[in-house]
Amino acid sequence: MADFQTPQMKEFPIIPDLQNDATSHLSPFIAKPNHNEDIGFPGELVDNWEEKAIDKMGDLLGKYRSLRVYLDSCVKCGACTDKCHYFQGTYDPKNMPVARQDLLRSVYRRYFTFAGKFFAKLGMPGIVGAREMNREVLDEWYSYFHQCSQCRRCSVFCPYGIDTAEISMAAREIMDSIGHGQKYCNEILGKLQKIGNNLGLPEKALKATLAEFEEEIEDETGVEVRIPIDEQGADVLLITPSADFFAEPHIDGLMGYAKVFHAAGVKWTLSTYASEAANFSMFIGSYSNMKVVAERIRKAAIDLGVKRIIVGECGHAWRVAYSFWNTTAGIGSGADENDVYAQQLQKQLDHSYPIPQHICEFTNDLIEKGELNLDKSRNDHRVVTFHDSCNVARGSRMGTTPGGQFDIPREVIKACCNNYVDMEPETIREKTYCCGGGGGLLTDDLMEIRVKGALPRMEALKSVVDEHKVTNLAAICAICKAQFAKVLPYYGFPMDMITSTHQLVKDAIILPGEGEGNDDDQEENED
Amino acid sequence: MSFLTGFYALLFYTATVLFVVGIGYKIRQYATTPAPLKIPTTPAPITTSGVVVRMAREVVLFESLFRSNRWIWVFGWMFHVALALVLVRHVRYFQDPVWELIVLAQPFGKYAGFAMIAGLGGLWARRIFVERIRYITNPSDHLILALLVAIGVSGLGMKYVAHTDIVALKSFMLGLMTFSFKPLPTDGFLLIHLLLVAVLMIIFPISKLLHAPGVFFSPTRNQADNPREKRHVAPWAAELDK
Ligand code: SF4
Numbered sequence: 001m002a003d004f005q006t007p008q009m010k011e012f013p014i015i016p017d018l019q020n021d022a023t024s025h026l027s028p029f030i031a032k033p034n035h036n037e038d039i040g041f042p043g044e045l046v047d048n049w050e051e052k053a054i055d056k057m058g059d060l061l062g063k064y065r066s067l068r069v070y071l072d073s074c075v076k077c078g079a080c081t082d083k084c085h086y087f088q089g090t091y092d093p094k095n096m097p098v099a100r101q102d103l104l105r106s107v108y109r110r111y112f113t114f115a116g117k118f119f120a121k122l123g124m125p126g127i128v129g130a131r132e133m134n135r136e137v138l139d140e141w142y143s144y145f146h147q148c149s150q151c152r153r154c155s156v157f158c159p160y161g162i163d164t165a166e167i168s169m170a171a172r173e174i175m176d177s178i179g180h181g182q183k184y185c186n187e188i189l190g191k192l193q194k195i196g197n198n199l200g201l202p203e204k205a206l207k208a209t210l211a212e213f214e215e216e217i218e219d220e221t222g223v224e225v226r227i228p229i230d231e232q233g234a235d236v237l238l239i240t241p242s243a244d245f246f247a248e249p250h251i252d253g254l255m256g257y258a259k260v261f262h263a264a265g266v267k268w269t270l271s272t273y274a275s276e277a278a279n280f281s282m283f284i285g286s287y288s289n290m291k292v293v294a295e296r297i298r299k300a301a302i303d304l305g306v307k308r309i310i311v312g313e314c315g316h317a318w319r320v321a322y323s324f325w326n327t328t329a330g331i332g333s334g335a336d337e338n339d340v341y342a343q344q345l346q347k348q349l350d351h352s353y354p355i356p357q358h359i360c361e362f363t364n365d366l367i368e369k370g371e372l373n374l375d376k377s378r379n380d381h382r383v384v385t386f387h388d389s390c391n392v393a394r395g396s397r398m399g400t401t402p403g404g405q406f407d408i409p410r411e412v413i414k415a416c417c418n419n420y421v422d423m424e425p426e427t428i429r430e431k432t433y434c435c436g437g438g439g440g441l442l443t444d445d446l447m448e449i450r451v452k453g454a455l456p457r458m459e460a461l462k463s464v465v466d467e468h469k470v471t472n473l474a475a476i477c478a479i480c481k482a483q484f485a486k487v488l489p490y491y492g493f494p495m496d497m498i499t500s501t502h503q504l505v506k507d508a509i510i511l512p513g514e515g516e517g518n519d520d521d522q523e524e525n526e527d
Numbered sequence: 528m529s530f531l532t533g534f535y536a537l538l539f540y541t542a543t544v545l546f547v548v549g550i551g552y553k554i555r556q557y558a559t560t561p562a563p564l565k566i567p568t569t570p571a572p573i574t575t576s577g578v579v580v581r582m583a584r585e586v587v588l589f590e591s592l593f594r595s596n597r598w599i600w601v602f603g604w605m606f607h608v609a610l611a612l613v614l615v616r617h618v619r620y621f622q623d624p625v626w627e628l629i630v631l632a633q634p635f636g637k638y639a640g641f642a643m644i645a646g647l648g649g650l651w652a653r654r655i656f657v658e659r660i661r662y663i664t665n666p667s668d669h670l671i672l673a674l675l676v677a678i679g680v681s682g683l684g685m686k687y688v689a690h691t692d693i694v695a696l697k698s699f700m701l702g703l704m705t706f707s708f709k710p711l712p713t714d715g716f717l718l719i720h721l722l723l724v725a726v727l728m729i730i731f732p733i734s735k736l737l738h739a740p741g742v743f744f745s746p747t748r749n750q751a752d753n754p755r756e757k758r759h760v761a762p763w764a765a766e767l768d769k
């Protein structure tokens with residue numbers, strides 16, 4: 001394993017003593033010129049970047065009320081200081097949300113506030129916490145704004161709802177605008193915009209993979225379940241993270257969706273052009289990139305003539321889909337009469353279903369209507385707990401009532417399993433802890449921060465493992481799944497504990513016609 | 528008109544103008560800066576009336592703070608509620624006759640001054656003794672606390688140590704409002720108190736005290752969670768649709 005110490009799990013989390021600069025050495029690889037240029041940013045750190053960064057900050061201050069209000073309003077009350085999982089795992093004070101904000105706020109105060117300018121003239125900017133923009137500041141931004149997974153836990157606890165995610169997005173956008181981008185996010189976004197998914201999987205490979213999954217399901221159930229792609233005139237377009245096509249445990253989730261669609265008799269399709277739900281543009285704060293990516297989905301929906309759009313298991317993708325698709329691409333309802341852009345798509349879609357709809361909403365509706373034949377006992381070898389993914393929990397919703405995003409996935413799981421337990425109330429639902437790998441941190445160069453940031457979730461998990469013999473940690477986010485598969489072993493858990501929520505559905509569901517014609521399989525199952 | 532009366536009259540006019548214009552400017556800036564994306568922290572209300580209730584709970588009860596840190600909540604809430612009572616009590620210096628409601632509030636306002644200082648003391652102690660909060664504290668945070676404590680102490684001083692001629696003070700204040708200047712009593716406590724209040728008004732729009740208007744403009748708290756039902760596009764973002 002790596003050259004850092006996995007933090008000790010404690011039974012009762014404590015607020016650690018500060019360790020200055022404990023993770024100042026951690027920053028991700030810098031993007032290569034083509035990574036930046038491919039998505040519209042300068043290739044390398046530009047001349048006069050100090051000035052240009054300040055200009056960009058001014059631009060963003062005029063465009064985002066959140067930034068404006070949040071930079072002014074913090075009273076340094078300290079309520080957020082102990083709420084960030086990266087602080088809890090690293091003890092580095094700059095990972096306290098307010099301190100992270102201050103890295104940007106100090107520059108804001110220096111250049112955009114009367115107090116900052118005034119005390120800078122007197123030679124004492126520090127009185128009001130103002131700082132010059134310089135290399136040291138830029139390096140600090142690069143490190144610590146890439147040690148924020150933009151999970152928004154801090155925002156739940158701040159008396160003004162100050163959302164550090166908004167600040168770290170702005171900081172990353174400023175850095176991108178001066179040619180100081182992060183490799184992982186920018187490279188992925190380039191691939192997505194060129195090929196259609198984060199991995200750069202070409203059409204052929206995609207189709208071959210789906211054919212394999214079809215075979216696998218047939219081998220297992222004896223039922224022919226199709227996983228269609230690019231099918232003109234399907235009712236439903238499924239947009240899912242590309243990890244669902246190749247990674248463990250994601251693929252089991254995909255096979256789960258396929259079985260559910262099959263059982264419901266819904267005509268559905270994937271799209272090669274829009275074969276990615278993830279939209280890393282949000283992580284780098286880039287509205288224009290986010291729009292470009294969302295428009296691919298819009299185009300796919302129009303081209304394929306679908307009536308509904310359903311999103312697979314992915315956390316930030318669901319936030320973007322639920323909260324931002326309507327805004328950026330008109331994928332939703334309620335566009336003005338004269339909003340030609342959005343009208344085109346909105347006329348085509350069937351508004352008796354939510355647009356977009358989450359796969360858990362879809363499955364849960366079927367469960368409520370009694371349209372799925374689920375055999376819970378098929379999951380009896382498991383004791384399951386659920387990890388609320390941060391972007392679903394704090395940035396989006398499901399169903400028709402506030403908080404539906406907490407209940408619906410749990411309902412789905414409980415309909416498929418007899419053994420379900422929740423983790424500590426302080427660590428789930430809107431107070432959930434990030435897996436440690438969100439926000440564009442899911443890269444090997446940030447392994448140390450990923451492992452340390454996972455600490456609070458691992459502690460909560462350990463307590464249900466010890467008390468209730470939990471065997472599976474279900475999630476509905478591609479990043480959470482990938483992160484946990486990597487990080488669980490650091491804490492002594494088996495990596496295959498992490499489970500796609502729809503894998504539980506996949507295992508419990510009895511397909512129409514299943515077992516007919518191959519009685520042997522049936523008997524085996526019943527044993 | 529004595530020099531002192533003239534000085535304080537001028538000070539209060541200046542402070543009032545800076546306060547009103549400064550806050551007005553900031554509110555206008557917040558209100559006119561677009562919020563291009565729907566970012567309510569969930570679970571969020573899905574209707575506007577729900578948002579009003581959420582906001583009221585935040586502003587009146589400090590609900591989020593209550594969930595995050597009981598000590599900060601106790602001191603912070605105590606300070607703010609006491610401050611509100613004290614402010615209500617002060618309204619009588621600007622009215623003749625005084626509203627019934629303000630008269631009713633007087634007895635509470637009397638003791639609120641102590642609660643206010645106790646709350647501030649608690650917050651200040653945390654700032655000094657809790658390592659994390661010490662780390663995020665700037666000198667200006669201490670200065671604002673010092674200013675508020677000094678305002679509270681000098682105010683209590685006028686009531687409990689060296690009694691100020693309230694009748695004369697009131698006629699000075701009413702005079703300020705009608706531009707017919709009446710002499711200001713020359714008590715030490717009063718002069719300090721008024722001076723510091725003026726300073727507070729002046730720094731209000733250029734300091735973290737902006738959290739007062741800011742809380743109402745926080746998109747994570749004041750947005751209804753209805754992005755699927757209603758297309759939400761900021762003017763600058765709508766340009767990109769063309
Ligand atoms: S958004 Fe999450 S990761 Fe970022 S500072 Fe807040 S709690 Fe920490």
Ligand code: SF4
Pocket residue numbers: 073074075076077078079080081097098157158159160161162
């Ligand atoms: S809780 Fe909010 S106001 Fe308090 S220090 Fe943190 S960001 Fe600032």
